[in-house]
Amino acid sequence: MSLKSIAAKLFATREVGKMQRWIKKPVETQARVFHQLIKTAEQTKFGKEHNFSLIKNPADFAQQVPVCDYEGLRSYIDSVVKGEEDILWPGKPLYFAKTSGTTSGAKYIPLTKESMPTHIKAARNALLCYIKETGNANFVDGKMIFLQGSPELTQKSGISLGRLSGIVAHYVPSYLLKNRLPSWETNCIEDWETKVDAIVDETIDQNMTVISGIPSWVQMYFERLIERTNKPVGDLFKKFNLFIYGGVNFEPYRAKFEQLIGRRVDSIELFPASEGFFAFQDSQKNKGLLLLLDSGIFYEFIKADEFFDENPSRLTIGDVKLDVNYVMIISTTAGLWAYNLGDTIKFTSISPYRVIVTGRIKHFISAFGEHVIANEVENALNIALAKEEATINEFTVAPQVNPASGLPYHEWLIEFNQEPKDLSAFAEAIDQAMQQQNTYYDDLISGSILRPLKITRVAPEGFKKYMKSIGKLGGQNKLPRLSNDRKIADVLETLK
Incomplete structure (x- = not known):
């Protein structure tokens, strides 16, 4: 020593x-x-x-x-x-x-x-x-x-x-x-x-x-x-x-x-x-x-x-x-x-x-009165990751209020490093964890106001491209885990 x-x-x-x-x-x-x-x-x-x-x-x-x-x-x-x-x-x-x-x-x-x-x-x-x-x-x-x-x-x-x-x-x-x-x-x-x-x-x-x-x-x-x-x-x-x-x-x-x-x-x-x-x-x-x-x-x-x-x-x-x-x-x-x-x-x-x-x-989802917070989405994701052999690079969550068909839902935009073998089971594990943590979200799902969440794959380096596009690549800049609008989600959809 x-x-x-x-x-x-x-x-x-x-x-x-x-x-x-x-x-x-x-x-x-x-x-x-x-x-x-x-x-x-x-x-x-x-x-x-x-x-x-x-x-x-x-x-x-x-x-x-x-x-x-x-x-x-x-x-x-x-x-x-x-x-x-x-x-x-x-x-x-x-x-x-x-x-x-x-x-x-x-x-x-x-x-x-x-x-x-x-x-x-x-x-x-x-x-x-x-x-x-x-x-x-x-x-x-x-x-x-x-x-x-x-x-x-x-x-x-x-x-x-x-x-x-x-x-x-x-x-x-x-x-x-x-x-x-x-x-x-x-x-x-x-x-x-x-x-x-x-x-x-x-x-x-x-x-x-x-x-x-x-x-x-x-x-x-x-x-x-x-x-x-x-x-x-x-x-x-x-x-x-x-x-x-x-x-x-x-x-x-x-x-x-x-x-x-x-x-x-x-x-x-x-x-x-x-x-x-x-x-x-x-x-x-x-x-x-x-x-x-x-x-x-x-x-x-x-x-x-x-x-x-x-x-x-x-x-x-x-x-x-x-x-x-x-x-x-x-x-x-x-x-x-x-x-x-x-x-x-x-x-x-x-x-x-x-x-x-x-x-x-100011970073929450309450488009339907559910008031989901970052701690809840992070916990839910960790529970799902513990069940599946998967790793992620980055993620964010946004509400989809006006889908082309069916009920509204929460959209999880995830950039995987290693995808889970069963993406549907992975999404279900997240959704179940969300319902257990947030009674408002659980009520909206059981009351058929919302349907279970949907996962959208983000292309490799998609979040990096997004942060670069808004001039916030690197340093102390952080990506919001969730938003009550689709500003981030809509930009990510254009960065294929």
């Missing part, structure tokens, strides 16, 4: 011990974060206009500050983008993380000197929890790859602007710089396919131990490696034993990854966004991601089935229940207030508080 790995174990023991202080006092920790946020922003434009000086508790906050999305804060953010100070948070932000919204166009999410370190600390602590639990620290001696956006930044009113993953690249700890791949120059390549080929060139003969990125894009990297070497990734990188990912559920990809790697490797799931780093997988044994309650984020939760009511209840951490679908609302040290991130979560544990991401409040 190297000195570096020994030091990593000692450091992990110390830092994980520190985490226990807030993990064991979740309600008190959130109360402290809440009061610090309100006090710090009291003299900002937003704080004055929303009477922060009168806010004593979360109930006062809910009275003074309505839940909003980016559009609700746009007028304030536009002022920040123009270079004005003390608008949402004292002073000016360090960065803007630029993201693309479906309704808002380009979004500029502020990152401040208080919020930026929490992103870095959370990513570090995810690794330290893994080391502490498993005792495996040998990966620190090898090379680590992070598939991410370009670290090149531009300026907006004197404030640096870029993609979050590119901004984070500027904060790689000095002790990891020698281990980190790809090179700065390769990371700056904008065209994703060109970038993947360059990453293959740089990593093909290296001692890779950790690989990180969104599964669909890491899969492309693995496939290019195999095309080049005709070897499983696990044979090429014999000490590769840890995959880090976020943004999507890994389970639908797991069988394909094990096939490409040639063996199973440990994985760590992260829950980051431009708006904050919310949770990470702190255990290989327990389900769910540890919700980070001490990272300058105050959380509120609204039951998903009440979210569109006129005045839904806003719950705090001490009020939540297990296995209830909540919309997560955040207030942060970056100056986002009662901000609807759009993600829905369920708690798998309340001691400590662990969550799973169940989908997006």
Whole structure:
């Protein structure tokens, strides 16, 4: 065991011990974060206009500050983008993380000197929890790859602007710089396919131990490696034993990854966004991601089935229940207030508080009142994959409201890597799993309002062509698992 790995174990023991202080006092920790946020922003434009000086508790906050999305804060953010100070948070932000919204166009999410370190600390602590639990620290001696956006930044009113993953690249700890791949120059390549080929060139003969990125894009990297070497990734990188990912559920990809790697490797799931780093997988044994309650984020939760009511209840951490679908609302040290991130979560544990991401409040199918969410379609697909010898590359689900004949149905558009031997049995297994999970869907099927789902095969690289056609190939871009319309489905039908 190297000195570096020994030091990593000692450091992990110390830092994980520190985490226990807030993990064991979740309600008190959130109360402290809440009061610090309100006090710090009291003299900002937003704080004055929303009477922060009168806010004593979360109930006062809910009275003074309505839940909003980016559009609700746009007028304030536009002022920040123009270079004005003390608008949402004292002073000016360090960065803007630029993201693309479906309704808002380009979004500029502020990152401040208080919020930026929490992103870095959370990513570090995810690794330290893994080391502490498993005792495996040998990966620190090898090379680590992070598939991410370009670290090149531009300026907006004197404030640096870029993609979050590119901004984070500027904060790689000095002790990891020698281990980190790809090179700065390769990371700056904008065209994703060109970038993947360059990453293959740089990593093909290296001692890779950790690989990180969104599964669909890491899969492309693995496939290019195999095309080049005709070897499983696990044979090429014999000490590769840890995959880090976020943004999507890994389970639908797991069988394909094990096939490409040639063996199973440990994985760590992260829950980051431009708006904050919310949770990470702190255990290989327990389900769910540890919700980070001490990272300058105050959380509120609204039951998903009440979210569109006129005045839904806003719950705090001490009020939540297990296995209830909540919309997560955040207030942060970056100056986002009662901000609807759009993600829905369920708690798998309340001691400590662990969550799973169940989908997006705007990404669902309810064309007939069924309100199907991403977590349900992913679970149903995993059940079917466990019964059939099949693997997939990608999938999405859309309603077919006006079929040429017969009853309406849900259309599952799947790009198979290996098709099931009996596609009809595979579809039936998915449909049965959907009915068992979602009583509304079950009622619609049994009441002959809907017919069982239909699977449509997507041609090889069909989803890749789709993402390229909308300018979102690679990086941190993700395909919606399901939609309440046919915009994605209709485009896929043209990409034969």
